[in-house]
Amino acid sequence: MNTAEVAKKFKELGWKNGLDYDRYSELALADRILETIWKLRNYGPTLPQVLQTRSSVGVDWFNAASGYISGRKSKHRTFIIEDKYNLAKAQPVTPDMVEAAAEQAVAWAKAQDLDAQLQAYRTRPLHLGFDGYGSAHLAALALCGDIDKLRHYQERYAAGHLEEFGHGGHIHPNRLPINTDTIARAIEYAEGVIARGEVRSPVASP
Secondary structure: OOHHHHHHHHHHOOOEEEEOOOEEEEEEOOOOEEEEEEEEEOOOOOOOEEEEEEEEEEOHHHHHHHHHHHOOOOOOOOOEEOOOOEEEEEOOOOHHHHHHHHHHHHHHHHHOOHHHHHHHHHOOOHHHOOOOOHHHHHHHHHHOOOHHHHHHHHHHHHOOOHHHHOOOOOOOHHHOOOOHHHHHHHHHHHHHHHHHOOOOOOOOOO
């Protein structure tokens, strides 16, 4: 097979194809969006082709919260990502192998516990807030209605305790995922979640 044929097979199976940094195919499931990035690798006429895939799950409610809080909208914001690449090798890769890879991705996506992942983001140590998951932590707190904790963050940040947020002094504070603006937007989002009765778990958090 070639790349166009792999994409065509995904489309025949009901997936939508796209190209970002990598080629990907996307499938809407009942309560989540499955996105699988894939590459067809050719190493020479005498060696097997390799179909490499890795999947992630996105959910609308997390996309909305995280996008609002971070100030950056994204069509697919990863909520859970597969912890490994899957490899299928053959000479050549066949349409049946593409279908099997798609079925494996769907099975993996359906098995993911969305509530458990939300809690993992919610209880993530604050000092790790300097990395890309800082906004996910704020989004989880907002979605769970943890407004008291968010206000505590706001007070500590305003008082200059930046080390608690993983700030080592080498980056301007407001370039961190957790900063004055993102904390304020998380509080606003949490207020809306509470007012609408859409809190996704008990308010108290560790």
